[in-house]
Amino acid sequence: MPSVSTAGTQVATAKVSGLRKVSGPRALQCLYVTVFVGFLLAPLIVVIGASFDPRALLRFPPHGISLRWYDAALHSPFMSAARLSLTVAVLATVSALVLGVPAAWALARFEFPAKTFVNSLLSAPLLVPQLVIGVTLLQIFAGLHLGASVITLALAHILITLPYVIRIIHASILGVDVSIEEAASNLGANRLRVYLTIVLPVIRPALYSAALFAFLVSFDDAVVALFLVSGATTTLPIAIYTYVQYDLDPTIAAISSMLIVVSVALMYVARKLAPIDRLT
Amino acid sequence: MFAAAPATLYTFALLVVPFLFLVWLSLHDYDATTGYGNIYTLRNYLHLAQYQSYIESLVGTAKLGVVVTVLAVIVGYPIAYYIARSGSRFVPLVTAVVVMPMFVSVVVRGFGWMVLLGRDGPLNQLLVTLHVIRTPAQFLYGWSAIVVSLVHVEVPLAILPIASVLRGIDAALDDAARSLGASGPRVFLTIVFPLSLPGVAAGGLLVFSHAIAAFILPALLGSEHIKLMSTMIYQQIMSIGNVPLGAALGVVMVVSAFGLIALLKLVPTRFKA
Numbered sequence: 225m226p227s228v229s230t231a232g233t234q235v236a237t238a239k240v241s242g243l244r245k246v247s248g249p250r251a252l253q254c255l256y257v258t259v260f261v262g263f264l265l266a267p268l269i270v271v272i273g274a275s276f277d278p279r280a281l282l283r284f285p286p287h288g289i290s291l292r293w294y295d296a297a298l299h300s301p302f303m304s305a306a307r308l309s310l311t312v313a314v315l316a317t318v319s320a321l322v323l324g325v326p327a328a329w330a331l332a333r334f335e336f337p338a339k340t341f342v343n344s345l346l347s348a349p350l351l352v353p354q355l356v357i358g359v360t361l362l363q364i365f366a367g368l369h370l371g372a373s374v375i376t377l378a379l380a381h382i383l384i385t386l387p388y389v390i391r392i393i394h395a396s397i398l399g400v401d402v403s404i405e406e407a408a409s410n411l412g413a414n415r416l417r418v419y420l421t422i423v424l425p426v427i428r429p430a431l432y433s434a435a436l437f438a439f440l441v442s443f444d445d446a447v448v449a450l451f452l453v454s455g456a457t458t459t460l461p462i463a464i465y466t467y468v469q470y471d472l473d474p475t476i477a478a479i480s481s482m483l484i485v486v487s488v489a490l491m492y493v494a495r496k497l498a499p500i501d502r503l504t
Numbered sequence: 505m506f507a508a509a510p511a512t513l514y515t516f517a518l519l520v521v522p523f524l525f526l527v528w529l530s531l532h533d534y535d536a537t538t539g540y541g542n543i544y545t546l547r548n549y550l551h552l553a554q555y556q557s558y559i560e561s562l563v564g565t566a567k568l569g570v571v572v573t574v575l576a577v578i579v580g581y582p583i584a585y586y587i588a589r590s591g592s593r594f595v596p597l598v599t600a601v602v603v604m605p606m607f608v609s610v611v612v613r614g615f616g617w618m619v620l621l622g623r624d625g626p627l628n629q630l631l632v633t634l635h636v637i638r639t640p641a642q643f644l645y646g647w648s649a650i651v652v653s654l655v656h657v658e659v660p661l662a663i664l665p666i667a668s669v670l671r672g673i674d675a676a677l678d679d680a681a682r683s684l685g686a687s688g689p690r691v692f693l694t695i696v697f698p699l700s701l702p703g704v705a706a707g708g709l710l711v712f713s714h715a716i717a718a719f720i721l722p723a724l725l726g727s728e729h730i731k732l733m734s735t736m737i738y739q740q741i742m743s744i745g746n747v748p749l750g751a752a753l754g755v756v757m758v759v760s761a762f763g764l765i766a767l768l769k770l771v772p773t774r775f776k777a
Contacts, residue, residue, distance in 0.1 A: 253586060257594070260583055261601050263656065267616025268605060270626060274619055282619055284626045327511035334507075342512050349519055351765055353717030355734050356754045359741055360522035363529060363751070383518045386511060419507070437607075444609035446720055451742070461611045465720065468615050477619070480612040487608045495603070 268484055275477035282472050293478035302479050305463035311374055312459060313442040316381035320438045321431065323382070324389030329423055331390070332397040333405070350387045357384065358451035365452070372454035380448050385438035392437060396430030396498055397423065433498035436490045444487060523758065530751035539747040548752035561731040562756075565716050568647075568732065572654045572715040573662075573708050579655060580662035580707070587663070588670035589696075602660045610657060614724040617653040618644060621725075649725040654715055661714060662707035669703025670696070713761045733757055 270284045277283050278290035297303075330336065331343055349357065361380050370376050404426070408418045424431070446461035453462050460483070468476055530548055535541035552558045583602065587595055605613070619625055621643035628640035643649055673696060681691045719734040726735070733753055740750030 253582075253590065256582055257586055257598060260579070261598060264601055264605060264659075267613055267620050267653075267656065268608065270620045271612065271616045281624075282622075283624065284619060323511040323514055326507035330507035336508070342508055345515050345520070346508075346511060349515065351713070351761065352519065352523070353713075353734075353757055353761055355717055355719050355737060356523075356526070356758050357519070359737060359750065359754050360526045361518065362741070363747065364518075364522040364525055367525070379518065383515065386515065390511070415507075440607045444607055446609055446611045450719075450738075461609045464609075464615065465611045465724070468611075468618060468724065472615075472618060472622070476615060480615055483612050484608050488604050491604050491607050492600075495600075 271477050272481045272484065275474060275481040277474060279474075282474055282477060293474040294482075296475045297478040297482070300475055300479075302460065302463055302475075305458050305460045306479075308374065308377075308457060309443055309460040312377045312381055313439050315374070315378035316385050316442040317435050317438040319378070319382045320385040320389045321435060324386050324434070325393050325424070325431070326419065328390045328393035329397055329419060332394050333402065346390055347387050349383050354384065354445075354447040358448040361448070362451040372452055372457050374457065377449060377452050377457070377459065380452055381442040381445060384445065384448060385441045388437045388441055389434045392430055392434040392498055393427060396427045400426050429497040433494045436494035436497070440487060440490050440494070444483070526751045527755055529748055530755050532748045534746045534748050536745075539745055548749045549756075551749060552752060552756065557731055558736070558753075561733050561736045564731050565733040568650065568654070568718075568722075569712045569716040571651055572658060573712040575651065575655045576659045576662040576711045577666075577704055577708050580659045581666060581704070583659075584663045584666035584670055584703070584707075588667040589675075602663055606660050610720045611724075613657060614653060614721050617649065617656070617721075617725060621649055621652075644725060645727040647726075647730065650722050650730065653721045653725055654718055657718075657721065658711045658714055661710045665707040665710065666700060666703040669700050669706075673699050709764050709767060713764045717757060717761060 273284045273286050274282050275293055276289045276291070277286035278288045278292060327342075327346060331339070331346075336342075357380070361376075361383075365371075365376050405418050405422050408422050409415070413421070444461060445459070446465055449459045449462050450465070453459060458466075460479070464476060464479065464483075529540055531544050531546065532540040533543040533545050533547065552562065583598070586592065587599055587602070621627055623640045623642065623644075625643075627643065628637075631637045632640060677695055677699075678691050681695055682688075686694070717734060719738060722730065722732050722735055723738070726732075733756070737750050737753045737757070740746045740753065
């Protein structure tokens with residue numbers, strides 16, 4: 225990597241030119257990066273810290289370590305919201321994979337009419353503001369007399385997770401040598417067989433990664449779902465959102481901490497399985 | 505190719521069709537009992553241009569978008585530079601810190617800022633201890649809390665495209681300029697920074713299009729005095745029940761977001777030419 229030696233030269237030049245951000249002394253760079261990392265992590269650390277405070281006050285830093293709020297969280301009504309979120313996320317993930325993986329394969333390997341249009345349409349759910357997606361789906365479901373349910377939530381989440389699945393799988397298929405698929409079809413395998421016996425096994429790590437991303441997008445969604453939940457069927461992020469508008473207490477901190485840990489852990493595994501440079 | 509058909513049809517049915525329905529709704533009059541009446545009208549759009557509170561929400565949203573975008577780019581640029589060009593051994597760690605929280609629910613992050621900025625929160629404690637302020641200040645429920653939390657959520661969207669463009673700049677260019685006698689800052693200002701502008705444009709527009717549509721953070725950390733398009737849409741649809749007006753606001757939001765994305769497609773080619 226030539227950039228390593230460049231960094232060295234930059235520091236050397238910086239001694240002559242004084243304190244400048246551009247090539248700046250290493251100390252200044254270190255300080256800035258540290259402050260930035262602190263800024264990014266602060267709200268998460270505060271939540272996790274406050275969740276361990278034994279007092280019934282939301283405070284950071286905590287005075288002592290206690291797990292009572294985790295116990296309270298696990299016996300709170302939030303758990304039924306968490307179960308609903310889990311059901312919705314699993315339904316959405318499985319459906320998005322079933323719809324998205326073949327689409328990504330087609331986009332990566334075949335030429336077909338209106339391909340550019342199909343490609344833009346399939347990434348459009350990332351570009352349309354989620355708030356508007358929520359509003360439009362609410363109106364359509366209301367027009368069809370479909371009330372809030374696991375199914376309507378899952379239908380909405382399939383829409384917003386699909387572009388992530390397609391991006392990840394598309395990038396992964398492009399990284400695989402096409403000649404294996406060509407060899408199989410030259411030997412007489414039809415497209416379905418090539419898809420099932422060659423494509424799917426070859427891209428398996430990307431499939432896991434796409435599944436994890438889809439799950440995360442669905443499980444953490446708080447905007448689309450805002451319009452599609454009702455009192456009885458509410459997802460975990462919406463339950464938290466509604467609650468913190470009126471009350472802040474350590475139970476919420478405990479639930480939020482669990483969400484943070486789950487999100488970060490899944491994201492970590494997903495990134496290990498398939499390198500993702502473009503998420504948006 | 506049939507393999508793409510199910511996903512395409514699905515997206516068409518749940519994105520395009522509902523959006524056309526929204527446009528259709530926005531062209532109706534308001535009816536207090538059913539939500540929308542039978543008369544076709546452009547009155548909802550005229551409303552947005554005539555009434556003080558709607559104009560306020562449009563202007564407020566645009567302002568918020570600009571402020572958050574500028575801050576996210578200024579704060580994020582040095583980090584992108586660090587990730588792409590420093591060669592430091594901490595780069596993977598910093599990249600992970602930037603990317604990992606992107607999928608922590610925005611509700612949780614908003615809650616984190618509520619705790620952090622609260623009257624009894626750590627920031628107030630710190631400032632009182634350091635004698636910067638005498639009594640705890642109210643940081644929540646105002647523009648500054650919304651801006652800080654939005655920058656926090658959106659800054660990775662600025663960093664990633666800038667870093668990817670910076671990574672693509674040939675280090676030989678730096679060496680050439682330096683061997684011809686240019687100082688470090690001069691190399692940056694005349695070579696690296698201009699070449700990184702497509703990344704800045706891409707990241708900036710991405711942040712802007714997200715910031716103007718943000719709802720959760722303004723709802724949690726703002727107040728009713730702060731009028732934004734997103735909070736107006738929610739209010740019209742969910743509380744007041746004026747579906748046509750809410751629909752018109754939604755249409756305006758989508759059109760502005762897509763206008764920006766069209767701009768985004770334009771910008772990099774301009775720079776290359």
